[in-house]
Amino acid sequence: MKKKLVFAGSGGQGVISMATLTCLAAIECKWNAVMSQTYGIEQRGGTAVGFVVISDEEIGSPMIEEDADICCLMHPMIVDAHIKDAASGGIVLYNSSLVKSEPVRESVEFLSVPATDAAQELGERRAANMFALGRLSAETGFVPIEALCSALEKMLGEKKKHLVEINQKALRAGYAGGCNEEK
Amino acid sequence: MKTFREEKNFSWCPGCGHGIVARLCAELIEENNLRDRTCCVVGIGCGGFHHHYMEIDALEAAHGRSIPVATGYKLGLPDNFVYTLQGDGDCASIGLAELMHAANRGTPITVIMVNNGVFGMTGGQMSPETLISQKTPTCPFGRDAKLHGNPLKVSEMMQEMDGVAYLARLSVATPTLVRKAKKGLAQAFKAQEEKLGFSFVEILSPCPTGWNMKVVDSYQRLAKEVAEILPVKEFINKVGGES
Amino acid sequence: MESNTLFMKNSEIFAEAMIRCGIRYHFAYPITPATDVMKYTAAHFHKVGGRMFQAESELAVINCLTGLAATGQLGCASTSGPGFDLMQEGIGFMTAAELPCILLDNMRVGPGDGDIIGSQQDYFMATRGGSHGDYYIPVYAPASGQEIVDLMPVAIDRAFTYRTPVLFVMDGVMAQMIETVDFTPAKETVSSYDTGEWSYTGAKDRGKRALITGSYAHSDGEQMVKKLMAKAEAMTAKEQLWEEYELEDAEVVVCAFGLPGRVCREIVQERRKQGEKIGFIRPITLFPFPEKVFAGLPGSVREILVVEMNYGQMVQDVRLAVNGRCNVSHYGHVGGDQPMIKAREVRNRLAALVPA
Structure with a gap:
């Protein structure tokens, strides 16, 4: 099993956390993980992209070049640049709370998830990233939801322990289908 | 004296002040029983001959880099005694940044800058310490403040730095000043031994060859003209001893 | 850091491998994409009695490392392109002075300020030497975090065996990549090397030692270069990987x-x-x-x-x-x-x- 994933968004949306959590969840499953990231030049308000490869074997090339199995687009500003990262036949999740119209791209399966709105309803807008990840786990099984939940505790550590509850709630809500919106 | 190789012929020119400085260092190393754990880091220039006449471990650093070398050495062996011996070209020109940061950091090393106002080894060119209107091969019409700036008052630059435990400008112009220089140098060594911080002594010294002067004249110039611009003075003494 | 398998950035893997192998001194100056190494050593070296020293420039970094190496202890300096440029004089000096150390260059785009993202443009500078003179130092180019760990004890051994700086190079993309790594091969070995034969620790119970890379007779320079070339020849015969x-x-x-x-x-x-x-x-x-x-x-x-x-x-x-x-x-x-x-x-x- 090998999966390549791209998480792209605006700085501050937590897309790097999505990538990190994916890796940590994979490690919970005793798989290997490699992650790389790019940021815009600016310290604030730029773009952020996390690239992830997870595999139950040794990982050769860690690079993603239009061959991602899953591509998560969390913000309209990065749609044009990163929709091409998805492989033909891949899955493109987009945050429909912010990306108002379905992106244009052939031969991929779209997953519309109103992550920001759903997280807002849960009481923490910033947990949109976790809602999206939970939904992705339900739809694709790229990593089990339980691995995500336990990896989350490790990722947040002692310092951010107070954030575990709301983020796990968002993960599980996303997994359960969130606001039951049409797929 | 075990530390000083008196039988060796100096490769310094007749009348050079470096020999006096080396002698003072050797005497203090002996008197304080430091020889076994001393390391001297010399710069490039005539100061680089310093350790040839000393029975101590020594490192010849690249030009201007004695102070970071001494800093790294002191990190590795904090109980050893480390001093640098540099000329004004090495210390105040190419190595000024390293001097300022070590001083400000309070690195417990002793820096000795032998200031003769020229690049002696390469033939007496202008250094940051050359006096106004002094002629050298690279300012043949005399140093001009508008073109070259004024002599750099390195000691004065460090007065406001909390990391400095001992700071003085000394001179070898007269026997009295040599005795005074030894006392100042002793305080600088003590500042390091007592881990009080960074210690710096600037020692005014003649370069009869580089100045194109007779030895006697060069000592007179050092005592008068040079000292007028760069006065012999103790700026900081946190050791508390007589100097 | 009890566990042996961790998920870390490759620059941090380099730092952790140093710690586990027994390196206790790291000199550095902030520069992307190599700053992660010094951030890590700043946070962790003190736990093992070590020290990360942030110097005022890369000139100071490499010369502090020179002074530390003269005491017979193994230190490290990490940097990226423009900082590596500034260190060249010191690297040539350390090679001439036969002082061991570990160096890391996380390569970025150049020349000039270039770009902070990765490249492999420092190949010439790494293998030909950016300092003047004839000299070669061992250069290791790991391709993964695991290989950094595997190579660290090898690099340490070659640094002491040949009494030379040893350089690691990785591109800035790899430097910032995060991956799973097993630290089991990173065994403490630094303390097993005896440097008493050549280190400059003070003239107690022996004659003075002076570190000299210059010449007092023209034959000095000739002999030094011959010695360095003999080392390079031995490395060429034995160390290809x-x-x-x-x-x-x-x-x-x-x-x-x-x-x-x-x-x-x-x-x-x-x-x-x-x-x-x-x-x-x-x-x-x-x-x-x-x-x-x-x-x-x-x-x-x-x-x-x-x-x-x-x-x-x-x-x-x-x-x-x-x-x-x-x-x-x-x-x-x-x-x-x-x-x-x-x-x-x-x-x-x-x-x-x-x-x-």
């Missing part, structure tokens, strides 16, 4: 180091499954260059494609190593957005060389 794959009947060989090596190996594996006779070489030591594997290539090889994140540096060593026995071509790319290593372009080049 490389990874090879399916060379026996290869017609085309892909050669790449570091991260591009990892990308190319996967492409070669893919093509082998299609039955194409393609082999693979990944130099692990850049100096000494693994010319032995090129000397031993079978007669079936007609073309070597060298892939680098620069516009043709290592390819020159490949050409020297094969000495006209087969054709050598190059694909290079620097900078831009991810992926900085264009696998598609490598596939296209291979398709042209090995028509289906």
